[in-house]
Amino acid sequence: MSTEVKTQPPAPTEHRPSLWQRIVADHKRRSDIAYADSTLPRSVINRRKIMWYAALVFIIALTIGPAINRLVNGLEVTDLTSQMPWGAWVAFYIFFVGLSAGAFILSSLASVFGMVQFDRIGRAALASAIVSMGVALVFIGFDLGRWDRAISTLYHFHWTSPLSWEVRFYIMYIALLIAELVIALLIHRRMMRSIPKGHRLLKILGIIGLPLAIFGVHGGTGTIFAVVQARGMWFGGLFPVIFVLSAVVSGTALLTIVYYVQSRAVGRPINKSLIKNLAVVLSAVLAIDLGLTFYEFIIPFLSDHTELATMTVQMSGPFWWTFWIVQLLIGMIIPFAITISALKKKPGAVVFASVLTVIGIIAVRFNIVVPPLIPPVIEGYPMNDYFPTLNEIAVSVCFITAGVLAYSLIAEFLPIHEPDPAEREELKAAEATAAPEGND
Numbered sequence: 001m002s003t004e005v006k007t008q009p010p011a012p013t014e015h016r017p018s019l020w021q022r023i024v025a026d027h028k029r030r031s032d033i034a035y036a037d038s039t040l041p042r043s044v045i046n047r048r049k050i051m052w053y054a055a056l057v058f059i060i061a062l063t064i065g066p067a068i069n070r071l072v073n074g075l076e077v078t079d080l081t082s083q084m085p086w087g088a089w090v091a092f093y094i095f096f097v098g099l100s101a102g103a104f105i106l107s108s109l110a111s112v113f114g115m116v117q118f119d120r121i122g123r124a125a126l127a128s129a130i131v132s133m134g135v136a137l138v139f140i141g142f143d144l145g146r147w148d149r150a151i152s153t154l155y156h157f158h159w160t161s162p163l164s165w166e167v168r169f170y171i172m173y174i175a176l177l178i179a180e181l182v183i184a185l186l187i188h189r190r191m192m193r194s195i196p197k198g199h200r201l202l203k204i205l206g207i208i209g210l211p212l213a214i215f216g217v218h219g220g221t222g223t224i225f226a227v228v229q230a231r232g233m234w235f236g237g238l239f240p241v242i243f244v245l246s247a248v249v250s251g252t253a254l255l256t257i258v259y260y261v262q263s264r265a266v267g268r269p270i271n272k273s274l275i276k277n278l279a280v281v282l283s284a285v286l287a288i289d290l291g292l293t294f295y296e297f298i299i300p301f302l303s304d305h306t307e308l309a310t311m312t313v314q315m316s317g318p319f320w321w322t323f324w325i326v327q328l329l330i331g332m333i334i335p336f337a338i339t340i341s342a343l344k345k346k347p348g349a350v351v352f353a354s355v356l357t358v359i360g361i362i363a364v365r366f367n368i369v370v371p372p373l374i375p376p377v378i379e380g381y382p383m384n385d386y387f388p389t390l391n392e393i394a395v396s397v398c399f400i401t402a403g404v405l406a407y408s409l410i411a412e413f414l415p416i417h418e419p420d421p422a423e424r425e426e427l428k429a430a431e432a433t434a435a436p437e438g439n440d
Helices: 019-037 042-077 088-111 116-144 162-188 195-226 238-265 272-303 307-316 320-340 347-369 390-413 421-437
Strands: none
Touching (some): 088 116, 088 195, 088 238, 088 347, 088 390, 116 162, 116 390, 195 238, 238 272, 238 347, 272 320, 307 320, 320 347
16 A cells, blocks of 8 residues: 655745845835925926936937047047147046045045034035046046057056056045945945944045045146146146145035035925035135136246246137136136125025036136147247037037936935935924025
8 A cells, every 4th residue: 555645835935026126115215215305296306307317318319429420530520639639528537537536525524524514415425526537537538549458557557657656546546435435325324233433434434535535636637737848837846736626626516516406306405504614615715726826827927937828828819718707707706706705695606606616617627738738849830729629529518418317326226315314304494494584
């Protein structure tokens, strides 16, 4: 007689959500938190997001053709020549390196120096620094070409070459930025066993990163220009200092704009105290920048150095308007007047000053790169000429828009702008206070 063995059916396995499902669930949870802090209906915020992403994608689709044209036809689609090797793309390269270094330095005010009033924009500063550095590298890579040779810079090194040092500084700097952002996100999400230990790690990384950003990244970029003896207004020890200071100017202005626009987009009340503190920092660095600009030009003028040819091109030549109107008036004098006056109490006025400052810094970078290349190196040669072609402008718009899109996606899926619990109470108090006063 045979006995039949009855087998038990396998126990049902627990369904584990996929990585994408976990990301979507976490995004929904954080959206609910953002909607809870918002004064706008959810439908309005969603509609604004759709319009924002649609506009960015449309601009990229419209300008991707010129970028492909550059890859196919080389530099012949630009106004660059062997006598005029640098132009708008190099100017935007040093502009975004400056944005990155300035944003990182501002984030260090909270993590290193204990200025907790800037803590709420720390994650935004680190994310902005990472994205800006990525955009900068794309610009310089597109200008140089042959990206396949980039890896060779790691195993070819020369002690006296600023470029050799700069490549290594960039790699260390980007790795440090990513590490700081990851730790800041873990602290915000309360996913670290010891929050005080996390803050100590941020402080240690900030202490390491400050000299790296100041002397290595942006000071090093200025050094690349400063060692070129054949070009007026580049050669000199003051040049790297001006690079660093203008980086802080542009980084402060950028974060002011990012904080204000993002808060308005989701209907979150503006923290007027934070805006006022950013205005104080911006006014201080603008004042120092104006002073250094004065000395940068008055010394060659009085000493009759070779820089006079470049100064003539910049101040009374074809680019006079970028210097007097865009750089000095729009980018320095008007923002400084706004940020030291009673207008600094109005967030809208401070943001307007920040927008003008960013535009002015773009002119600063253009004036750094282009006018010194206009006078010929050898006496008797004809003057060079340059102005960005439509292709160069379109490529620049494409890369800048791609950077904005990248930052928007990072902020969409990571708690870059999500308020801390203590900050939510401050926002509610600010909203109650601002209700009878109206919006600025």
